[in-house]
Amino acid sequence: MKDNVEQRYDLAFRLYPYAKSPDQEAAPRRHPVVVVGGGPIGLAMALDLGQRGVPVLVLDDHEGVGAGSRAICFAKRTLEICDRLGAVGPMMDKGVVWNTGKVFHDDRLLYAFDLLPEDGHAFPAFINLQQPWFEKYLHDAILAAQAAGAPIEIRGRNRVDAVEAWDDHVALRVATPDGSYEVQADWLIACDGARSPLRSMLGLTFDGRVFEDNFLIADVRMQADFPTERWFWFEPHFKSGDSALLHKQPDGVWRIDFQLGWNIDRKAELEPSRIRARVDAMLGPDVPYELVWTSIYTFQCRRMERFRHGRVIFAGDSAHQVSPFGARGANSGIQDVDNLGWKLAAVLDGTAPDRLLDSYNAERVQGADENILNSTRATDFITPKSPVSRLFRNAVLALAETQPFARTIVNSGRLSVPCIYDGSALNGPDAIGLPARTRPGSPCPDAPVPGGWLLRRLSGFVLLGIDAETPDRFEAHGMTIPGLCLSARDNAALRSRYLGEASGAIYLIRPDQHVAARWTAFDADAVAGALARCLARE
Amino acid sequence: MPLITTPNLSDPDGSYAALIAAHDGLTETESHAFNARLILVLMNQIGDAQVIAQALRIARETGVK
Numbered sequence: 062m063k064d065n066v067e068q069r070y071d072l073a074f075r076l077y078p079y080a081k082s083p084d085q086e087a088a089p090r091r092h093p094v095v096v097v098g099g100g101p102i103g104l105a106m107a108l109d110l111g112q113r114g115v116p117v118l119v120l121d122d123h124e125g126v127g128a129g130s131r132a133i134c135f136a137k138r139t140l141e142i143c144d145r146l147g148a149v150g151p152m153m154d155k156g157v158v159w160n161t162g163k164v165f166h167d168d169r170l171l172y173a174f175d176l177l178p179e180d181g182h183a184f185p186a187f188i189n190l191q192q193p194w195f196e197k198y199l200h201d202a203i204l205a206a207q208a209a210g211a212p213i214e215i216r217g218r219n220r221v222d223a224v225e226a227w228d229d230h231v232a233l234r235v236a237t238p239d240g241s242y243e244v245q246a247d248w249l250i251a252c253d254g255a256r257s258p259l260r261s262m263l264g265l266t267f268d269g270r271v272f273e274d275n276f277l278i279a280d281v282r283m284q285a286d287f288p289t290e291r292w293f294w295f296e297p298h299f300k301s302g303d304s305a306l307l308h309k310q311p312d313g314v315w316r317i318d319f320q321l322g323w324n325i326d327r328k329a330e331l332e333p334s335r336i337r338a339r340v341d342a343m344l345g346p347d348v349p350y351e352l353v354w355t356s357i358y359t360f361q362c363r364r365m366e367r368f369r370h371g372r373v374i375f376a377g378d379s380a381h382q383v384s385p386f387g388a389r390g391a392n393s394g395i396q397d398v399d400n401l402g403w404k405l406a407a408v409l410d411g412t413a414p415d416r417l418l419d420s421y422n423a424e425r426v427q428g429a430d431e432n433i434l435n436s437t438r439a440t441d442f443i444t445p446k447s448p449v450s451r452l453f454r455n456a457v458l459a460l461a462e463t464q465p466f467a468r469t470i471v472n473s474g475r476l477s478v479p480c481i482y483d484g485s486a487l488n489g490p491d492a493i494g495l496p497a498r499t500r501p502g503s504p505c506p507d508a509p510v511p512g513g514w515l516l517r518r519l520s521g522f523v524l525l526g527i528d529a530e531t532p533d534r535f536e537a538h539g540m541t542i543p544g545l546c547l548s549a550r551d552n553a554a555l556r557s558r559y560l561g562e563a564s565g566a567i568y569l570i571r572p573d574q575h576v577a578a579r580w581t582a583f584d585a586d587a588v589a590g591a592l593a594r595c596l597a598r599e
Numbered sequence: 600m601p602l603i604t605t606p607n608l609s610d611p612d613g614s615y616a617a618l619i620a621a622h623d624g625l626t627e628t629e630s631h632a633f634n635a636r637l638i639l640v641l642m643n644q645i646g647d648a649q650v651i652a653q654a655l656r657i658a659r660e661t662g663v664k
Contacts, residue, residue: 456635466643 066122066218066236073193076125076200079218085242091230092118093409095246097221097259099123101132101192102377102394103252104199108146109402111206111213115409118244119213120235122220126200129354130280131192133310134388136477138504139395140184141516141574148202149184152195156188157309162291164461164471168298171461172468173290176476181554182507183514187476189310192391224249224262224373231372248405249373252394257379263370269363270437272384273323274444277302277357279336282314283350293473295443295458301339304443304473314353317343320444327357360384362433362440368397369422376401381429386439386474389432396479397425403521403572407596412540417597420487428480435475442472479504482575489569489578489591496561505574508554510547515555518545519574522592527555529565530583537589538598571595602653 066079077099084090094110096103099121110117135143135156143149163173176186203213222241223234231249234241251259260267292307299305302319309315319339321330329335336355344350364381368374377394401421407413445451460467482488482502491501498506508515519525524535524544531546549556560566569577569591578591593599608614622630645651 452631453635453639456632456639459632460636460639464640467639470639 066220066238068123070123071128072123072125073128074126074197074200076197077121077215077217078124079216079238081237081239082216084244085237085239089232089243089245091245091247092116093247094118094250094405095120095231095233095244095248096250096252097121097233098252098254098377098379099125099196099215099217100127100252100254100377101196101199101391102398103250104196104203105142105146105395105398106250106252106376106402107213107215108148108199108203108206108211109398110406111203111211112146113402113406114212115406116212117214118246119215120219120221120233120244121215121217124217126193126196128193129356130278130310130314130316132195132388132391133189133191133308133316134392134476135188135190135195136388136392137182137184137186138477138479139392140188141507142395142399143199144183144517145520145574146199146202147205148198151198151201152188152190153184155194155198155311156190157289157311158185158188159289159291159309160186161288162293162473164468164473165292165294165297166458166461167294167296169462171458171471172465174468181509183516184507187388189308189316191310191314194311195391221253221259221262224259226263226371226373228371247372247409250401250405251373251375251379252377253379255378255382257375259373260365260375260379263373265365265370267363267365267382269361269382269433271361272359272440272444274440275321275323275325275327275330275357275359276385277319277321277330277336277339278355279317279319279340279352280310280314280354281317281340281350282312282353283344283348284313285315285344285348285350287315295454295473297343299342301342305343306473307343321357325357331355331357358385360440362437364426364429364433367422368425368429369418374401374405374418374421376425380425381433383432383436384440385436386443387432387436387476388474389436389477392477393428393432396428397421399573400425400428412538413596413598420485420597424480424482424485424487427482427485431480432477439472439474443474487571487577487595487597489594490580490587492563492566492579492581494561494563494581495566495579496558499559499568499576499579501576501578503576505568505570505576506558508552508558510552510555515547516574519570521572522577522595523570524583524588525559525568525570526583527559527566527568529567529581531567532583532585535585535588537585537592538596540592542592569595600647600650602650602657604657 094117096119107117164171220236225232231246294305297305304320306318368380376397445454457470488501522542526546531544535542568579577595
C-alpha cells in the first residue's frame with residue numbers, strides 16, 4: 062500500500078531526499094539507537110552519538126530543514142557544544158554577534174546592558190542566526206563526520222506511525238512513499254518537537270501553564286542603520302503592541318516581535334497589510350522593507366514528568382517547552398544532547414550500567430525546571446496577569462530610568478545560561494576554598510590556555526590539574542583518562558575561575574564538560590571513587 | 600539577620616507624618632503607584648531575600664481577618 066507521507070511544511074533546504082532502504086524489504090532490523098526527528102536537537106543528537114562511534118539512525122518525516130527563521134538566538138553554551146561537535150565554524154561566520162541590549166519604556170531609553178562583561182571566552186554570549194542555517198550547518202557537520210566514518214544514517218520522509226516499547230527494545234512502524242516497514246531500536250530518542258507524536262502514541266502527559274497572549278513575528282529585510290543590539294520596548298510609544306522586540310539576523314533581516322494580547326482575530330492579524338501597519342508605526346513611514354517571514358504564536362511552559370521511559374528518551378521540545386523570552390528553547394535542547402550523548406554511549410559500550418540514564422532524567426528535569434521558572438517569570442513581567450502585577454511592573458520601569466537597582470528587576474527575558482547540576486547523584490566531592498562557579502555539577506567556564514582555549518582541550522573524561530601534580534593518564538575501572546596539567550601563574554582567568562585562593566586544584570571533568578568532582582591535590586583512590594560515582598557504578 | 604519587629608524608627612511620628620504627607624495631592628491611582636515604587640525602594644534597602652520573605656509573611660498574615 063502506498064503512503065504519501067504528507068508534507069506539513071515547506072523546506073528551506075532539501076538535505077536528505079527519500080531513498081528506499083534495504084530495511085524496507087527485510088525482516089525488522091535492530092538498530093542500537095534510533096532518533097526520531099530531524100530538527101536541531103535530532104541532528105545534534107545524531108552528530109554527538111555518531112562521533113562517539115555509536116551507530117545512529119535518524120527518521121524524519123520531511124526531507125530536510127523547514128522554512129522560516131524560528132529560533133534565532135544561540136547562546137554561548139550552545140556554541141561551545143557545537144564547537145565540540147565540529148559544527149561551529151560556519152555558524153560563527155554567518156551569525157550576527159551581539160552583546161548589548163537596550164530596554165525602552167514608551168519613548169524613553171531606560172538603560173543598556175552588556176551580556177558578557179567578562180573576557181577570556183572563545184565564544185560570545187550569543188549569536189543570532191536563523192534556525193534553518195543552524196540546522197544546515199549541523200547537517201554539514203554530519204556529512205563531514207560520515208565521510209570520516211561516523212556511523213550516522215538519516216532517512217527522509219520516514220514517518221513513525223506506531224511505537225511499541227518493550228523491556229529490551231522499541232519497535233517502530235514507519236511510513237514511507239513506498240509503504241510501511243518495521244524497524245527496531247535498542248534505544249529510541251524522541252526529538253520530535255513540542256507536539257511530539259511519539260509522546261502521544263505512548264500516552265504520556267505534558268502538563269504546564271498556558272499563557273493567554275499572542276505574539277506576532279515579522280521578520281523583515283531592510284537596509285537600516287540600527288546597531289546590532291537587542292532592543293526591547295515595554296508599552297511602546299508606536300502602539301504596535303503591548304511590548305515589542307527588534308533584533309538583527311544575518312542577511313539584512315530583522316526580527317520584530319509584537320505582543321498582541323489574547324483576544325485577537327488571528328487570521329486578520331496575519332494579513333500583510335495589517336502587519337505592515339504595525340511595522341510602519343515602529344520603523345517610521347519612510348523605511349523600505351520586505352516581509353520575509355511572519356507568524357503568530359502562543360506559548361506554554363510545561364514539561365513531561367519524566368524524560369526517560371525505559372528505552373525511550375525524550376530530548377528538546379518534546380520533553381519541555383518554554384516561552385521564547387530568554388532563548389531557552391533550542392539552547393536547552395542542545396544541552397539535553399550534551400548530557401545524553403556520553404551517557405548513552407557509556408551504557409552501550411558497557412562502561413556504565415543503564416541507570417546512568419536516570420541521571421539524564423534528573424539533571425535535565427532540573428535544567429528544564431530552571432528554564433521554565435525563568436521564562437515564566439519573564440512572561441509574567443512582560444504580560445502582567447493582574448492589576449497589581451501591572452502596577453508593580455510599571456513601578457519598576459518608572460524607577461529603572463534613574464535607579465540602577467530597579468534595572469536588575471526589569472525582566473524582558475533572562476537569557477539562557479547552562480544549568481548547574483547542584484545535588485546531582487553523579488557529583489563527587491567538593492573542596493573548600495575553590496571558586497563557587499566551578500563547583501561539582503557546573504559547566505566548565507572557558508579560559509585562555511597556551512595554544513588556544515580550555516574547552517577545546519576537554520574531550521571525554523579529563524583529569525584537569527592546575528598548579529598541582531597531575532598524572533599524564535589515570536587508569537581506573539578499565540578506563541584510561543588523560544591528565545591535563547595547566548598553570549594559573551600569569552593566567553588570571555584560569556586562576557579566578559578554577560583556583561581562587563587555593564594553591565592548586567584537581568578537577569575530574571565529565572565528557573559534557575561539567576565538573577564531576579574536585580580536590581586541592583591528587584589522590585588516586587578519591588578520583589577512582591568519583592569516576593565510579595559519575596558513571597553510576599557504585 | 601532576621602526582620603526587625605521591635606521598635607527601630609528614629610522618629611516614628613515624624614516618619615509616619617512624612618509618609619502621609621508624601622501622598623498629598625496624589626489621586627488614588629497615583630498613590631498606589633507611589634506606594635509600589637516606595638516598596639521597591641525599601642525592598643532594595645533590605646536586600647536579603649529571607650528578610651523580605653518574612654516581611655511579606657507578616658503583611659499577609661496581619662491583613663487576614
